[in-house]
Amino acid sequence: MTLRDVDVHNRENLGKPDFIAQDEDPGSITETISGVIFGKTYLWWITAMGLSFGLLSIGMVGFVWLLAKGVGVWGIQVPNAWGFAIVNFVWWIGIGHAGTLISAILLLMRQEWRTSINRFAEAMTLFAVACAGLFPVFHTGRPWLAYWMLPLPNTMRVWPQFRSPLIWDVFAVSTYATISLVFWYVGLVPDLAALRDRAKTLLSRRIYGIAALGWRGAADHWHNYEKAYLLLAGLSTPLVLSVHSVISFDFAVSQLPGWHATIFPPYFVAGAVYAGFAMVLTLMIPLRAIFNLHAYITERHLENMGKVMLVTGLIVGWGYATELFMAWYSGNIFERFMMYNRIFGPYWMAYWGLILCNILVPQIMWSKRCRTNAFWLFFASQFVNVGMWLERYVIVITSLTRDFLVGSWGTYHGTIWDWAVYLGTFGLFLSLIFLFIRILPALSMTELKMISPEGKKTGH
Amino acid sequence: MxxxxxxxxxxxxxxxxxxxxxxxxxxxxxxxxxxxxxxxxxxxxxxxxxxxxxxxxxSPMSKLVLLGGVTGCLLGFSFITWTQVIDYPWNIGGRPTFSWPSFIPPIFETTIMFAGLTAAIGMFLVNGLPRPYHxxxxxxxxxxxxxxxxxxxxxxxxxxxxxxxxxxxxxxxxxxxxxxxxx
Known part of the structure; x- marks a missing residue:
């Protein structure tokens, strides 16, 4: 099997409209997409970048204050030592998972429509993982000692506890970040070579040239490249499933009511994909409008993403229902109280908010008119973005603040510094996204050429 | 010319x-x-x-990546077993030190890490890249x-x-x- 088999498989027997306008050829694809990079810098880009950097600055202030005063400036306090840091970590990692799903799993499942959106989604994965990684590192309170989480020889002669899900987490997230980065870079190299050959100034030719590693598109190189790319996709697929499963073990391996549940791994993975597709749509819909990319990101792409959101949203809904059922069926008073507390306790607004955002509003995706309409997709995506954050908030906070012993109950609220660093990661994420679309091809030229009519000629 | x-x-x-x-x-x-x-x-x-x-x-890539994955798996297993069982065993409530099922998640990650890096770096090396001049x-x-x-x-x-x-x-x-x- 080669990449091409994967890409052309559907078009022959489905008879559906194509995922690329039929008057596009390799030349026009190169011109359009490199034109975005070598064209002039628009005022909207400078404005957007400035606003994003402003948000990032708020986060930097938040982190500096945290370093100066300690983690006490966050709202965390025993019994609730996790708070926003873990909520945001899980939320950001989950967003990243859609990128891997699109680039790897849909490739293996021969879904041609992934081609236009995979590069962007992979970039989104990397940036989301970068944002996620900040939280546990700063949550330690001494980020300069974060390397203690790694199994390094040291004067105390101790090693990390490899039986702990928290160490599994370190391995899973660092592997995920590394493999996502190399997968993205391998995909970029032929496009970087195209940019090197189109560059207008010596400096940009040099920079893209160095990054392209001297790629010259030789047939034997392409052969090894395709093999490597498919193997990376095959490796990323179990990896992405393992990452959110391991993250769910952070909760599920504990004894706490509301966390100690076998439904957690699949329910977390589905939630991650759900949130991730919502974020892809959130970013893709404006990008498509601004750069006029309707020839490459068609209504069918939007519709398919809407379908994935609908299905993963229903799996998440099934997860909620299972939690409810198991709390009752277990006959355990602590489990039953946990569920009652979620629904009617002090955090009832967050619970009902997540039901509204994750379960009710996305049902509009049943309607084909909504699935193919950019506005309604964007509308539903915003609810899912908020809803998935609320879901993690409810899981973390309600279980920690009210566990078995009434005497150890507490309350939790994020402080202004919690919000500052959360907003700051939005700034980091958006700044990286805007830099990315300015200096790198946001759509894969190589893969678009393969699904263009000219590229299809040598398909089999 | x-x-x-x-x-x-x-x-x-x-x-x-x-x-x-x-x-x-x-x-x-x-x-x-x-x-x-x-x-x-x-x-x-x-x-x-x-x-x-x-x-x-x-293309030699499939065999190379298999080799990378097997190396990552064996290295992960032997390193974790060495740290937890031989170099610094902890007695936690009398539980066995060689609790290998709990080592599976990190070993899985080292396997993927080695295989993935072999696929990416190996592909460039097999292709003789980076090579600025040709x-x-x-x-x-x-x-x-x-x-x-x-x-x-x-x-x-x-x-x-x-x-x-x-x-x-x-x-x-x-x-x-x-x-x-x-x-």
Missing amino acids: NSTDTYHTSGLHGLMAEFDDPEKLVAAAEATRDAGYSKMNCYSPYPIEGAWEAMGHK PVFNVPAFIRASKDRYFLVIEASDSNFDQTATRSFLQGLEPLEVNDVEE
């Missing part, structure tokens, strides 16, 4: 034919192979399966190899290479142009 009369191959990497259609490139590569040339290469802006099949190229870049038309043109190069080191005969052979394949590729 202009050396059709003189019979020298020194300083010449090969002859390059340029095509504007991927099917013509595959047909030309097959014809070149059938004419007895073995040292040739095709260049295209995207992967073309027929091109490397015509060249009879075999003779094919000396042909001005080659700038479109990353855009929308397809190239076939017969290398001068091929035992059947003869500058005049090979040139006329390439001309017979109906390319847009045939160029000398200087070293």
